[in-house]
Amino acid sequence: MGKVLIAYYSRNGHTESMANYIAEGVRIKGCEAEVKPISEIKNEKDLEGYDAYIFGCPTYHRDMTANMKSFLFLAEKANLEGKPGGAFGSYTHSGDAPLEIYETMEYVFKMKVTSLGSFRMKEADIENNIKSCQDYGGVICEMIG
Numbered sequence: 001m002g003k004v005l006i007a008y009y010s011r012n013g014h015t016e017s018m019a020n021y022i023a024e025g026v027r028i029k030g031c032e033a034e035v036k037p038i039s040e041i042k043n044e045k046d047l048e049g050y051d052a053y054i055f056g057c058p059t060y061h062r063d064m065t066a067n068m069k070s071f072l073f074l075a076e077k078a079n080l081e082g083k084p085g086g087a088f089g090s091y092t093h094s095g096d097a098p099l100e101i102y103e104t105m106e107y108v109f110k111m112k113v114t115s116l117g118s119f120r121m122k123e124a125d126i127e128n129n130i131k132s133c134q135d136y137g138g139v140i141c142e143m144i145g
């Protein structure tokens, strides 16, 4: 059974909700999912032992959050090359963060990012689009060989 890490930051809980729905989709497709705030990931060893990675954070000030930037520097040391990956986050109007994370996964970490691209959702729409979140997680599970 493939194991997927969903690592996220959420200030007000919306991105956290998305993380949990994405995890549901991972499990529906038969993979194991672990959902962790990035604050619990202390070093690159904490990223070992997973077959795929989904990272998420909301957009603040048209950017990913500072702690997500630090987390990505940590993840750089974990050698995620070739691993399936995706990125997500909640937003209200510009929603830049998921694509920024996704591009780091693709171009810097050289991960096998999902062809779905990054996944962002307006915070007001999340509870009415649970299935979209689940589907995104399901696709990442299916990418595990």
Ligand SMILES: Cc1cc2nc3c(=O)[nH]c(=O)nc-3n(C[C@H](O)[C@H](O)[C@H](O)COP(=O)(O)O)c2cc1C
Binding pocket: 009, 010, 011, 012, 013, 014, 015, 016, 057, 058, 059, 060, 061, 062, 063, 090, 091, 092, 093, 094, 095, 096, 122, 123
């Ligand atoms: C100070 C501040 C700045 C924000 N800047 C942006 C922004 O630039 N673009 C955007 O789409 N949303 C912006 N937002 C909205 C948040 O991304 C949105 O509320 C999101 O759902 C928060 O996710 P969270 O509950 O996981 O923290 C901003 C919110 C605050 C409070």
